[in-house]
Amino acid sequence: MDFRLLGEIEVWSAGRPLDVGTPRQQVVLAALVVDARRPIAMEALIDRVWGHDLPANPRPVLYAHLSRIRGLLRQTAAPGSGTAARLERRHAGYVLDVDPELVDLHRFRRLVEQGNDRQCDDEARAATLAEALGLWRGEPLAGLSGEWAAQVRASWHQRRLDAVVRWAQAEFRLGRPAAVISAVPDLTAEYPLAEPLECVLIQALHAAGRGAEALDRYGVVRRRLAEELGADPGKELRTLYQTVLSGGPPPPGEAGAARRTVRPGPLRSRAAVPPPVVTHRRADPVSVGGGASLGVPSGVGAQASARAAAPRPGSTGAPSLPEVPLGHVDAAATDTPSSRQWVRATRRRALLAVLVAVVLPSATGLAHVLRRDVGDRDESDGPPAASVECARELFAAAEALDQEGKVRDARATVVDAVRLWDELIGLDPDRNAPPLAPAVLRALGRAGVDFSVSRPALLSWLGNPVYTPYPAISQVILLRGWRFTAPVFLDAVVWNYEHTPEVTSPRSVADVLTDVLKAAVLEHTRTRHGTQVTEFDQLLKP
Template sequence: MDVRLLGEVEVYSAGRPLDVGTPQQQVVLAVLVVNARRPVAMEALVDRVWGYDPPADPRPALYAHLSRIRGLLRQTTAPDGGAAGRVERRQAGYVLEIDPELVDLHRFRRLVEQDDDRPGDDEARATALAEALDLWRGEPLAGLPGEWAAQVRASWHQRRLDALVRWAQAEFRLGRPSAVISAVPDLTTEYPLAEPLECVLIRSLHAAGRGAEALDRYGVVRRRLAEELGTGPGEELRTLYRTVLAGDRPPPGPPPVTHHRPDPAPTTDGASVIRASVVASVGAPPRTGDTIRRRALLATLAAVVLPVATTSAYALRRDGCDREHGDGPPAVSVERAWELFATAEAFDQEGKAHEARAAVVAAVWVSEELIELAPDRTAPALAPAVLRTLGRAGVDFGISRSALLGRLGDPVRTPYPAISQAILLRGWRFTAPVFLDAVVRNYERTPGPTSPRNLADVHTDTLKAAVLESTRTRHGTRITEFDQLLAPRTP
């Protein structure tokens, strides 16, 4: 069996392609495959397939998709003669039981992690990264609709870009600049604003005695950054340019970097986030009416720093720490989340509602990942930014600020972080008074749903009813429909 997500969604058994169904069914399959061996709640499946506009009762359609996926998996064969994969219903949700080695995405992750397990061995590093990069067949999840697919697609593009840069740097350190010169120019057409990729290409051209081409390449990159982002090259690229201009020996380039090391401190003006967002998505096919910059912001701000958070998770596992009991990710990941919240506020002030919402979504996904890794350390650090963002969404509070921050910083014992994330992720902006403490109280009083401790456990319908009831009980409003509470979205 071979499951492929790094391109069109495909499933092969004994070399034979199987019918993966409609685009919606492929989204359900992709969600289960991405989360292989981990439960996915029904609510999360609904969000992934329909986003913020699900049908009145999506369950029958989901059950039908799951039934067809089970039928698809029964056509696969494992070495023991049984099916190579199966979907199980558990208390926490649906789980796809499958060997991750049968999935190209998970093989890609393993090979990239394997690169970090060989410090100082550039030959093994280059081989592992080349094998990982060869798994890419085109645009990931090609043709699948929806915001989840766009976010995941952008996140994988960023991971691919990181792997490309590290492969090229390893080849350069091995004294093989010709390999870089041969492969990287085609890749820079997919990622035309990726400065680290351009750095290793310019360094390789210089090492090969092609200084004029290296200088010309720098000029192309400088113009492109100015036109697309309104900024100039970074310090590393400028230093390299001066070296090439002076005719000095090419610098050796950066040493191998593993994911145990924190990234450099982010800038405070949000420019690095925007630049990384554009880099991660410029390879995506354009949609009608979209400019590259607008498409990049909307499609990728929501996922641009997910690789930082998930890479931290990998580092914890390699150190023998469990996701739920590790010491937590590097502090820079929390700083990246803060930077996204600040970027959203800057977009708000500029009246760019779409971009602001995309940045908030990005910050929420990163926050969820960080809180899952180390709740005691990350949730309190993120609480002030969450509270400030809630305020811009029209959410107030009836308890003291210090008490509220304490509850937002305690995802283990309170539902405040999960419910706050759900409100922000859905992009709601309220025109009538909505108090967070009243919403939480109403949600917990609702028969049926348990008090949520993570985003996947928050039921949208229950949350809407809790918000609506909070405006009635506290302020006596006559609003009867949830949508009447919301400010109209900018087209």
């Protein structure tokens, strides 16, 4: 026979399921099975089954349920032998005498304990923990109400989270991050606020060489925690983010690594969380060269207070960027000592700026100094200005590498610059976006991106990430490393993108639909150059 509690309550015997009765009777059965072979006092049983919502005379009702459970257990008797489970009344209370190996919940506990044994090798630990996790069929005690059932569910959800993290760490040490990338995303949808799961997923993406996706995932998690809890990521997530950002080696999976404990409560799908309402203004068309039409957002250059009050929407389900190499310029990548020293110094300053501007304020409770909702901030505050300067130097380093013909290293350094740019926009768009607009425009120019409007107008739009889609679309172009064989007008591409049916004007990288952006570029090149190109990759330099 088999008792199953990790999902809907089921009892199986001889390969067939038995009738477990009403939901109230299932609670009685679960209360006995969870503490198999241990006595439970009558008062404790009553409290587990009814809590504070007691019937007029609970004891006779409980006796009736216990009688039916005895009948259920008699159905599990094998011919010529006794029943596999017996319900007994002892001095200390009622006892369900059943082998714990016949209960999925207890098998899960045993397998997890074996998987946590440091005497076992990683292969055995990973296999044992995978076997334990395979016992889950859904929410424990699914469909049962009451405070006791809810407490049991919360406890076993936490055990499941711990087991997943330890399994993932064993897989890391075995050099199998792909297994983690395949399994963990579904769980992060069930536990959207569980930081340990996000840590192992980001670590796996980084270990698999998918650094840009790891950084994008961190941004999604950070926004979700801020929106739902008003909190910043924990120390482990922030440390991991710094490792990925610096292009350093992935940290080894440590079973004893510190992590924030999350009480998951009931399962929640990400789909159940309503997306933020997007209230972007539609663009006013104006004439541009060549008879094209360009969407110029109305109100560009409005008061800073109005822009600061506008919401910055999170991800709306758009696919994340595929693999983009992290900028990691080492000594072998450059030929001259001067350029090598400059790039190294620039990267060190940029990473220090991220630490000062993002990590330290969060850890010390001073994050309000950098946030845009603080009206009395002193303009002489150092961290934002230092971070902006480091972002400028990264863009300048990429330009210098380009001039030396080191295209691959230049692209990698641009990725670092764009990531820092995105962090600065998230902290304070009004203060940090405008001074970086010229550097962004130069980087776009090296990628073959041109414009058909005045330079001041384009710089203004690149400096307004709240009201315009220009920063988000520019980030995607630079992160992708696209370099066009023929000049592409950024303003015309944005106009085509925004006028695609049923497409929302993007305000962050996660909002940009890559296929729509590629189609917008193709349409523009056909209109401007008269080409008959049908494949986007044909527009790119090899």
